Amino acid sequence: MAESALTNRHDDFPKWYQDVVAKAELADNGPVRGTMVIRPYGYAIWERIQSEIDVRIKAAGAENAYFPIFIPESYLSREAEHVEGFSPELAVVTHAGGEKLTEPVVVRPTSETVIGEFMAKWVHSHRDLPLLLNQWANVVRWEMRPRVFLRSSEFLWQEGHTAHATHEDAAAYARQIHYDVYHDFIRNVLAVPVYLGMKTQSERFAGATNTMTCEGMMGDGKALQMATSHELGQNFAKAFDITFQTEDGQSAHCFTTSWGASTRLIGGLIMAHGDDDGLVVPPRLAPLQVVVLPVRDDPEVMSAVRQIADDLRRAGVRVKVDQARGSFGRRVTDWEIKGVPVRCEVGPRDLAEGKVTIARRDSGEKVPVPLDAVVSTVHDTLETQQREILSRAETRLAERTVDVTTIAEASAAAKEGFARVSFDVLRGEGEAQLRTEAITVRCLQRADGSMPDRDDEPGLVAIVGRSY
């Protein structure tokens, strides 16, 4: 291969990221600072993310609904920590219909408050619980330093909101979502290994009693929070009067949860798996799993290409035929930048031998395959690739997570990746001290890597690092 079409990842990682976003035709910047235009290929990836997450959410029993984008400003102020947490990044509508509004209207930064209001209306009895809602929506959080997919002023996400009769029920459901929806999707579809853990008090969602996170490691060693689930205790139930009658006729406040994953996952996909040739999309996620690529625009070749694409499509593979416009080399690099997992290259030389060439995006490996074995080989290659993309990411995560015992060591380790350090070392001043170096506690775990129930459990371990 001659020179790359992209900035080299090790020369300038942020520039490389921008190049991939542009050249893989994922997104453009919008005309207003911090907004983004998601292009068809980028949106196709989002639609794959949506459908995989949606099916898991429904399996967990939640139902989709839709709440309005405009929220009365007064709703936000009902929960003190919540409004304090969000007020710096709110977009507020003060004028509409040619007049000044009597009460300003907030563009939702998240929907806890409106949904709380309606939960209060809908929940009367313990028989109405649990109430399990989800919505797919856009939200607005005005960003000072925007970055496409990672931190945009408007982004797309799903936000789940649930109400439960007991703390135990709410805690269990938030964990169920965290493991069975987020962790399962991120690990098994997105092929990103993550640390599951609890946020420290300073990193917690505004108004939550507990925030859980999936922390992934990007190609440059920085952390990305890829999904979060919150226990909100009775904070929002009290602020919005979400009450129900218990079996013995008492009135009680609900325990609520909320949980979300956003278009940031696309940024995570790019930075977790991308290489110097562009995007690498894991097969289970890929909107396009195979591109069938004619070496030249020749009737015999084209007819073979169409036949192979039909066979693959019938076998359930997401496939596209390359139209053979332009040079072969150019077309190859274009599909590589887009990260399509498998190329099936078909030329006269292959056909003369009754074969095609199957090429893997992640390893670059190419093998000749007899025509009648294409479907089964593609199938195997997709599975292998899915497995090995995850395994490479796991190796990086393991190699670049270092066990340390002091703050100075943690700070050094965070230059390359993550540090694992006893939380006792950080309690008090330690966390704040690291923060001055832009290093934060990504999550807290028990010594065996499991999810703590409380942040004051003895023996907790903190995973620290720089983050997006």
Next chain:
RNA sequence: CGGGAAGUAGCGCAGCUUGGUUAGCGCGCCUGCUUUGGGAGCAGGAGGCCGCGGGUUCGAAUCCCGCCUUCCCGACCA
């Protein structure tokens, strides 16, 4: 929002210091022919409110002021 860098064709840049023909170059784009097994070649062609607004000047891409946008580093976040 603080510190730094930059905005000239779709993308990447030169020109600005020292104001003065018709604002250039590479890639991409269009047409034609030859090509196509790893970013093709030749020939012809299209494409610019030089980020926006104001000022200085006989004259501004070039000098001055303001604003907007992008990127980097910080404080905030999914």
